[in-house]
Structure formats: structure tokens, C-alpha cells
Amino acid sequence: MRLFSFFMGFLMLFSCNMDKKSTKVKNNVVPQRAELSRDSQIFLGNRLFSEKTCITCHDVSKEKIGPSVKEIMKIYKEKNGDIVAFLKGNAKPIVDTTSSQVAIMQANIDGFLKGISDEELKTIATYMLHVDELNPD
Secondary structure, rough: OOOHHHHHHHHHHHHHHHHHHHHHHHOOOOOOOOOOOOOHHHHHHHHHHHHHHHHHHOOOOEEEEEEEEHHHHHHHHOOOOOOOHHOOOOOOOOOOOEEEEEEHHHHHHHHHHOOOOOHHHHHHHHHHHHHHHOOOE
């Protein structure tokens, strides 16, 4: 009987400790990440530009399948365009391109670009915006 009482007391004590641990886990709040610095955004944007295959069609300085990044951003800067809105499919293209180039880009916007987060698009745009500083002629 004493063994049974001891065992029951042990179980009650052990179960109380488990409740406290689970409460601590439930109340654990993950702090929000601070906004990335400009340099970090450029670095990440450069990496994403390659990883998300933008580089397949767009070279930094020369035309490939699509216009160069420098050419694109020159026009976006001159016309105060929003490259993120374009990449999200919320703005018309403002760079003069061929209809086949527009069709390829539209397919990308409707396809894989839908899976890229707003934060990732922002870092890609930041990289593109500063590409001329990183790659002077």
C-alpha cells in the first residue's frame, strides 16, 4: 500500500511539472526579425536573382533573352516605375521590348513569381536598383 501511495504521489508530481513546461512553450514568443539593411537587401537580392532564374533571361549589362538589368532600371528610374508592382503582375511593362519577350515575362509573372514573397521581391528590386553601382561600366 505504501508503494502504491508513493507511486501515485510521484505520478502527480511528475504530471504537474509537465503542465508547467508546456505552459512555458506556449508562451514562448518568437521576436520579429529586424528589417534588413540596404547592403543585406542587395546581397540577398543578388542571390535570389540567380536562384529564382532571373539571370537566365537578364544579364546585368547586356541583352540576353530579355533586356539587361541596367537598361530595365534606367527606364524604371526615369519613369519613376515600380518594379515590384510589375513583378507581382500589378503594373504594365514600361520597358520597350518585343512581344515574345513580354509573353515570356508574363508567363513568369503568372507562374513561379507568384510563389516569391513580397520581402523577396523587394530584395530583388533593391539589388536591381543598385546594380549599376555594383557593376560600373
